[in-house]
Amino acid sequence: MKPKFRITRAIDFKRVRHLGKTYTHPLAVLKIAQGEAENSRAGIVTGKSIGNAVVRNRAKRRLRATLSKFLPFLLKPSDLLVIAREPINNATSVDLMNAVRQLLNRAELIDPEDYDAGRPAS
Secondary structure, eight states: GOOOGGGHHHHHHHHHHHHHHHEEOOEEEEEEEEEEEEEEEEEEEEEETTHHHHHHHHHHHHHHHHHHHGGOSSOOEEEEEEEEEEGGGGHHHHHHHHHHHHHHHHOOSSSSTETTTEEEOO
């Protein structure tokens, strides 16, 4: 994910965590707050319940790769916080893509008719 699409400051993580609207899925939790930048940004959180550092970093990399396909095409600029849940360790990449798509769809950030496999329809 490009740096312009990342949330890096602790104050931004706190703002999204406390002010954001929450959407849940068995693999992840999505919190959304109004964006302060001109583009959408995302931050990823993995707790110790996911596993050791190697497992947590792998989960973050997988989520980051999946989100990077959606972020440039979101309907409105938002700050997203994705919190991984433990079943993410056993999920396939297709499961992860479907989970993120479902969360973004429920948050009304993507148009389900125009979207297939993380890419806008041509």
